[in-house]
Amino acid sequence: MSDLEVLDNVELVPDVPQAPDPFEWLWKLHHNRKVGEKILLPLRGIWNGCMPYKEENLNEECCLVFNNVSVEFFEPGLLKKWKRKYGIKLVLYMLDVRDSYYAKGARIAMKYIPFDRIYTFYQLDAENYGFQYFDCYYSKIKTAAGGTLGNTEHLSGSGGIQQDLYFWGTDAGRRAAIESAVARVQELGYRTKTGICFTDEKSSPMEGVIYNQPKEYDEVISDVMESEVLLDIVGDYSKGVSLRYYESFAYGKKLISNNPLVKKMRGYDPGRILYFDDPKEIDRDFFECKPVTEYDGCFSPVKWVQELTCFFEKNKI
Secondary structure, three states: OHHHHHOOOOOOOOOOOOOOHHHHHHHHHHOOHHHHOOOOOOOHHHHHHHOOOOHHHOOOOOEEEEEOOHHHHOOHHHHHHHHHHHOOEEEEEEOOOOOOHHHHHHHHHHHHOOOOEEEEOOHHHHHHHOOEEOOOOOOOOEOOOOOEOOOOOOOOOOOOOOEEEEEEEEOOOOHHHHHHHHHHHHHOOOOEEEEEEOOOOOOOOOOOEEEOOOOOHHHHHHHHHOEEEEEEOOOOOOOOOOHHHHHHHHOOOEEEEOOHHHHHOOOOOOOOEEEOOOHHHOOHHHHHOOOOOOOOOOOOHHHHHHHHHHHHHHOOO
């Protein structure tokens, strides 16, 4: 969400309420998910003083935005009180699918908090649960100098294209599909850089693939910038479209994916995004074509805030 720092009317709050160390056990009891699914325990109001907002700054122009993880740390009773007393707006953005482990706290929050708007990155959740689908949530990674990584800048400082195809991620039941796609690209004579993490590297390791060496995200983006094409493979638990889709646009790269949802995404162009069902469908023509890859910021969360603002103004909320 770092793109939002350029907006005068948006403040990114890095902290969530924290209970004092001696009372952490009580906080965990009050926020037990199994209990919360059935009832909110009494006396949770004792945590209201931990909220990272000053009540005197609240008014009907304020909109508090939570994601599906952060919302667990905020007391529903206090948010309802503030909404009633000051007319604040409450918005939830689901960055994980509604039925995932990471959204369990959000599912509880939905029962008790009167959200004005619930957004999701996942089209099926929007259809099934009445959420608002909006896919703008990618900001370019910031450099140490405070700028953002562009199409020709490299975190590693090495510069230049080092590989034609790049993949680095977890196994998650997709190792065979990853190796098959990489093998096809190598067969075509192109350079690959591949890392598969949290897998059994002793199980028929593939030459040229690095196993069980996780990377920090800025390292991954450094590699992305040194690649012509990114590889995106759907895993056992994959839902929606992965960050690879957004990275390919933001950093001016082409994408090869076996996720059929990419064909429904905004910006999809078969000249820069190759969907395949069989690795044999990966061909030289795609690698040799030079589509326009300039990024216009179409997936920036700034676009989302603009949409949200228009919604509130149009509906006089």
